[in-house]
Amino acid sequence: MHRASRCRLAKGTAFERNVFMERIVVSCMDRRLSGYLDSKYNDGKTLFMRNAGANVSDLERSIREALMEYPEIESLHVAAHTDCGAMGVVYDALTNPAHYNGYDYDIKKVLLDRFAGMAIARKDMLERINKNIQELAVSYMLPGELRVTSELIDLSALSIPESNGKHVLVISEPSNARYADMAKTVNAQIQSIYFIQGYEIKDIMPDIKIAVNVLHLNDVRLLSDGLGLSDDEISMLKGTIDLRSAQFSAVKMIRPDGN
């Protein structure tokens, strides 16, 4: 099989395998994006992957796995956004060398160092540059294989319901499930959930560290949309993530159609 890594999120339901996927959307984990992503892209044929800052390079293994599982996929869309917390971390590190030193090695490697040495005067510039860098990254990663597009979602133009402040981190495999259904499954507000989605734990570990250690999300749910993780895999995940004081629980996805 093509997936041989030691610690991988479970994937693939009968529901998903019977579905024809048209595209991958890579977006940020930000809690304010899910309603928009549902309404604009979730037609059941979109496989969503999310992390800190819509960082395509960091999801390379997951993207390659998706293309093996769903060879019919024709395009990849990068959905970055304004007022991005991940870009806030990058901007802070670029403008305060002392702060840079304080960040975890993984966060430096996959997020911060990509922008090292760039003269970026404002955070909104950084957000635009990031969108372009991520779009280019797909072209380098998979030359000519996919039609690649990108957008910078203007959060100020969206009407996002007020959050109750009970922020949750949901970690799942890439999925075509609606975020509204995922929110129901974990019994939280859609606008209060940060979503991290990738097939490989290694791919999303830096993002989990940003969510837990930088954004201080302390309610972490592992949402399985597929065959479910074994107890061994769950304990491996718990052991791998430095969850500190975070609460950790595993939940199985409930689809409205019963799958």
Ligand SMILES: [Zn+2]
């Ligand atoms: Zn963001």
